Amino acid sequence: MRRRWIAPSAVVWIIVAAAFFLIPLVATLLFSLRSIQTNKCCSGDAYSLIIHDHQFWATIRVSFVLSLETIVISLLLFVPTTYWVHLKLPRLRPVLGFMALIPFVVPPIVLVVGLLNLYKGAPDWFYAKPYGFLATAYVILAFPYMYFSLDAGFRSIDLHTLTEASQSLGASWRTTLTRVILPNIRAAALGGSFLTLAIVMGEFTIASLANFKTFPTYIQIVNESQPYQAAALALLSFLIVWAAMLALLFIGRGRPRPAQVAATR
Amino acid sequence: MEDYELQEIEFWRKLEEEGMSRSAMLRRSAAAAAGLTILSGPASAWAASVGQSEADVIPKKLIAAAKKEGQLNVIALPHDWANYGQQISTFKSKYGLSMDEANPNGSSAQENQAIRSLKGDSRAPDVVDVGPSFAGPGADEGLYAPYKVQTWKSIPASMKDSRARWYGDYWGVIGIGYNANLIKPAPKSFKDLLKPAYKNKVALNGNPLTSSSAVSGVFAAALANGGSVNNISPGIDFFRRLKAAGNFIPVDGTPQTVASGQTPIVIDWDYLNLAYRKQFPAVNWRTSVPSDGVYGAHYCQAISAFAPHPNAAKLWMEFLYSDQGQLIWLKGFSHPARFQNLAKRKKIPKALIAALPSSKLYAKVKFATVAQQTAAKAKIAAEWPTI
Amino acid sequence: MGSALRPDARSGRRRVPLAWLALLPFFAYALGFLFIPAADTVIGAFQKQGGGATLDNVRKTLNQPYLDQYWLTIKISLITAGGGCVIGLCIAYAAIREGTPRFIRTTLTTFSGVAANFAGVPLAFAFIATLGTIGIVTGFMRDHLGFDPYQHGFTIFGETGVEITYMYFQIPLMILVIAPAIDGLRAEWREAASNLGASAWQFWRHVGIPVLLPSILGAFILLFGNSFSAYATAYGLAGNSVFLVPITIGFYLSGNVLSDPHFAQALAFGMFVVLAVMMLLYIPLQRRSARWMR
Numbered sequence: 026m027r028r029r030w031i032a033p034s035a036v037v038w039i040i041v042a043a044a045f046f047l048i049p050l051v052a053t054l055l056f057s058l059r060s061i062q063t064n065k066c067c068s069g070d071a072y073s074l075i076i077h078d079h080q081f082w083a084t085i086r087v088s089f090v091l092s093l094e095t096i097v098i099s100l101l102l103f104v105p106t107t108y109w110v111h112l113k114l115p116r117l118r119p120v121l122g123f124m125a126l127i128p129f130v131v132p133p134i135v136l137v138v139g140l141l142n143l144y145k146g147a148p149d150w151f152y153a154k155p156y157g158f159l160a161t162a163y164v165i166l167a168f169p170y171m172y173f174s175l176d177a178g179f180r181s182i183d184l185h186t187l188t189e190a191s192q193s194l195g196a197s198w199r200t201t202l203t204r205v206i207l208p209n210i211r212a213a214a215l216g217g218s219f220l221t222l223a224i225v226m227g228e229f230t231i232a233s234l235a236n237f238k239t240f241p242t243y244i245q246i247v248n249e250s251q252p253y254q255a256a257a258l259a260l261l262s263f264l265i266v267w268a269a270m271l272a273l274l275f276i277g278r279g280r281p282r283p284a285q286v287a288a289t290r
Numbered sequence: 291m292e293d294y295e296l297q298e299i300e301f302w303r304k305l306e307e308e309g310m311s312r313s314a315m316l317r318r319s320a321a322a323a324a325g326l327t328i329l330s331g332p333a334s335a336w337a338a339s340v341g342q343s344e345a346d347v348i349p350k351k352l353i354a355a356a357k358k359e360g361q362l363n364v365i366a367l368p369h370d371w372a373n374y375g376q377q378i379s380t381f382k383s384k385y386g387l388s389m390d391e392a393n394p395n396g397s398s399a400q401e402n403q404a405i406r407s408l409k410g411d412s413r414a415p416d417v418v419d420v421g422p423s424f425a426g427p428g429a430d431e432g433l434y435a436p437y438k439v440q441t442w443k444s445i446p447a448s449m450k451d452s453r454a455r456w457y458g459d460y461w462g463v464i465g466i467g468y469n470a471n472l473i474k475p476a477p478k479s480f481k482d483l484l485k486p487a488y489k490n491k492v493a494l495n496g497n498p499l500t501s502s503s504a505v506s507g508v509f510a511a512a513l514a515n516g517g518s519v520n521n522i523s524p525g526i527d528f529f530r531r532l533k534a535a536g537n538f539i540p541v542d543g544t545p546q547t548v549a550s551g552q553t554p555i556v557i558d559w560d561y562l563n564l565a566y567r568k569q570f571p572a573v574n575w576r577t578s579v580p581s582d583g584v585y586g587a588h589y590c591q592a593i594s595a596f597a598p599h600p601n602a603a604k605l606w607m608e609f610l611y612s613d614q615g616q617l618i619w620l621k622g623f624s625h626p627a628r629f630q631n632l633a634k635r636k637k638i639p640k641a642l643i644a645a646l647p648s649s650k651l652y653a654k655v656k657f658a659t660v661a662q663q664t665a666a667k668a669k670i671a672a673e674w675p676t677i
Numbered sequence: 678m679g680s681a682l683r684p685d686a687r688s689g690r691r692r693v694p695l696a697w698l699a700l701l702p703f704f705a706y707a708l709g710f711l712f713i714p715a716a717d718t719v720i721g722a723f724q725k726q727g728g729g730a731t732l733d734n735v736r737k738t739l740n741q742p743y744l745d746q747y748w749l750t751i752k753i754s755l756i757t758a759g760g761g762c763v764i765g766l767c768i769a770y771a772a773i774r775e776g777t778p779r780f781i782r783t784t785l786t787t788f789s790g791v792a793a794n795f796a797g798v799p800l801a802f803a804f805i806a807t808l809g810t811i812g813i814v815t816g817f818m819r820d821h822l823g824f825d826p827y828q829h830g831f832t833i834f835g836e837t838g839v840e841i842t843y844m845y846f847q848i849p850l851m852i853l854v855i856a857p858a859i860d861g862l863r864a865e866w867r868e869a870a871s872n873l874g875a876s877a878w879q880f881w882r883h884v885g886i887p888v889l890l891p892s893i894l895g896a897f898i899l900l901f902g903n904s905f906s907a908y909a910t911a912y913g914l915a916g917n918s919v920f921l922v923p924i925t926i927g928f929y930l931s932g933n934v935l936s937d938p939h940f941a942q943a944l945a946f947g948m949f950v951v952l953a954v955m956m957l958l959y960i961p962l963q964r965r966s967a968r969w970m971r
Binding site for chain 3: 496497533677
Binding site for chain 1: 697699700702703706707709710711712713714715717718767768770771772774776777778781783785786787788789790791792793794795796797798799800802803804806807812813814844845848849850853854855856857858860861877891892895896898899902903905906930941942945948949952953955956959960963967
């Protein structure tokens with residue numbers, strides 16, 4: 026008796042979720058459609074001003090590249106590590122979990138001051154461009170989210186059986202990792218990547234203190250002085266990041282159905 | 291003699307060091323408001339001599355050196371704060387320099403920190419505009435390079451560092467801004483704000499533990515309720531009563547909350563409140579200087595000791611303190627440091643004065659010394675979380 | 678207990694040094710970019726301006742009003758983490774379970790990715806525009822339902838308002854983290870349980886929750902940490918009535934009024950301690966919840 030249609034309780038929850046998440050966005054939308062002169066509905070001025078602002082596009086580009094870079098570095102660093110710890114050194118799991126909480130405790134301003142001090146003598150290509158220094162800082166910020174996502178993912182599959190099966194068939198560690206394990210934790214890795222993308226597209230303190238011009242610093246400038254444009258920008262950035270996530274999803278998924286893969290234990 | 295009078299006398303004493311008497315200053319402001327000149331005894335000779343060197347001639351060598359550097363890095367200068375937008379655009383077009391504007395909404399602490407952290411980097415700030423409680427420590431720490439602009443003498447002594455490491459740029463007083471469409475009757479004093487008609491309507495510009503305009507709001511409330519610049523407790527108490535009455539909304543009053551009508555009354559700097567009227571005409575924002583408590587404060591300019599473009603930095607200062615720069619600030623509804631000098635030399639267009647609230651109210655202004663501010667902040671830090 | 682099933686036993690002793698070596702890049706990175714700035718904070722908490730050690734700053738954090746601020750921050754974090762976990766789980770399960778169209782899951786997870794980081798002033802403004810004194814929902818309630826929440830003591834500019842607003846990023850965070858774990862909850866188990874006559878509640882109590890518990894606990898800690906360190910949203914919404922530790926740290930570290938970096942570091946050290954305690958509670962719970970599965 027496989028369920029064919031959506032369960033009634035599921036409908037209720039989905040409607041509740043939709044209402045809670047969409048109503049504040051609608052409120053922002055209504056404000057953004059007010060005319061700047063008359064403070065009444067309806068005018069697309071705020072949107073038009075943002076879209077024609079050269080800074081908007083320039084900073085989005087920087088932040089996007091930065092987030093892709095952060096995602097790649099994070100995955101390269103955290104997937105093998107988490108895999109290894111789950112497989113060989115499970116005693117280290119709480120240690121890693123604890124380390125993953127440290128970024129929450131270090132205030133961003135302390136982090137950036139410490140990092141700026143530490144890497145002052147670093148070569149220009151690392152220090153002066155956002156793609157060096159900022160990316161490394163963002164990997165740290167993404168660490169908790171990546172780690173706990175991957176952790177949940179690794180817990181939900183039978184790691185040892187998969188590894189042993191793969192190895193008994195003659196695969197190397199690398200093959201095991203990339204062709205057996207990774208597809209199985211795809212959902213978790215994607216979830217972590219989504220969070221990383223959102224973090225980088227939203228991180229303000231470090232970028233502004235290190236004096237880089239990223240999308241969040243642009244948003245902050247608009248927020249403080251242009252209310253209607255700020256509301257329009259909030260919605261535009263929401264849509265843009267959402268579109269980016271969908272793109273990530275389709276790149277990362279290929280043929281969806283992680284549930285089916287898990288069932289082949 | 292009351293405490294606050296002692297402080298006020300101190301302020302006027304310092305002005306007298308420059309040869310101006312209290313009555314002369316008041317007469318000058320009233321006169322400036324009416325567009326008249328004034329002659330007064332001992333001060334006029336001094337004033338005349340200042341007027342001579344007031345020729346506003348910026349050394350050509352400096353301009354050339356600055357142009358060679360080609361760029362100026364500034365930090366924490368919002369365009370709608372005391373008309374910095376026009377300062378920046380005028381400077382750029384007048385001298386052909388490009389400007390890199392970092393972190394427009396940065397705090398004073400972040401400005402000093404940027405000087406420290408980005409030392410040696412070409413992106414480091416050349417100049418800063420910080421609150422006085424950050425200017426002093428910054429100077430002592432060696433973050434600023436001393437520099438005397440051409441018009442140095444006409445900056446009041448109480449508004450500059452004796453070693454020329456920082457200098458006051460403009461001052462304003464705390465005003466009550468309100469949405470005239472939604473708020474009737476118009477609030478004219480702190481006492482008015484307690485009226486039940488203003489339930490859920492009054493906001494500050496931030497938390498006094500981090501916003502200098504909010505601290506000044508508490509100072510002004512203190513002055514209005516029997517306190518002084520030495521005694522800030524009545525101010526804290528006022529906000530406690532405002533909250534108990536249900537009138538105080540604890541949200542940060544920003545352009546967004548003003549435009550949306552969510553904070554129909556905002557206690558903030560007069561120059562910011564007055565600028566809202568121009569920015570959001572539909573909201574019909576008006577500003578009153580509270581009749582029972584007029585508190586003023588100034589910010590400080592400084593050149594970074596590690597400025598990547600030191601000549602451009604000096605040129606920027608010369609520009610800001612020239613008549614043109616000072617009037618741009620006045621256009622932004624703030625009182626520039628050289629206000630008295632400009633008034634005396636009849637350089638202020640009547641329209642600019644008319645755009646400000648009555649100068650009789652401004653004449654009541656009280657300032658606090660850095661020591662008094664520090665003591666008040668400690669009190670606020672301890673007591674504000676319990677209002 | 679369960680040591681016979683420990684993975685180390687299978688891989689053999691000689692592999693252990695190699696195992697640690699594989700973690701080298703990670704630890705090197707963590708050392709350079711995480712530990713050193715973090716250590717800077719911890720050490721700084723015990724120093725005073727101009728050098729020299731002191732306990733004064735830490736001692737100050739143990740007095741009022743900071744103790745109240747710690748308690749409030751912890752309280753809000755517990756409530757939003759707990760609420761986020763429960764509601765997020767329900768929503769995620771509703772979207773992922775059998776019978777729900779595929780696009781709902783895709784929409785929900787991608788939306789959650791964005792919403793999980795929608796915070797700060799834009800979020801505060803969105804909720805003010807919704808539930809503020811002239812917000813659209815408030816207006817609707819006032820005009821069409823005859824009920825004015827502000828007359829009955831509700832305000833968005835207070836602790837409850839902050840908690841409601843925090844849910845906007847806590848729930849999506851939970852959805853994203855728990856979704857892969859729900860994938861591991863096979864549909865066959867639900868089927869089998871209902872075939873055996875179990876109600877939904879019994880399924881959850883005996884199968885669903887126990888299987889998901891380790892991941893739920895991990896998500897709870899993440900949500901707690903996320904809320905614990907958040908400050909911009911609360912400041913934008915209720916900067917003058919809700920006083921949280923991360924906000925106070927900002928005041929002393931990067932404000933326009935106060936400046937006391939060592940005290941700020943002492944406050945951060947206190948946050949460190951709280952998270953350490955949470956972690957210490959989490960580890961045995963985590964071990965217990967996973968015990969029966971291996």
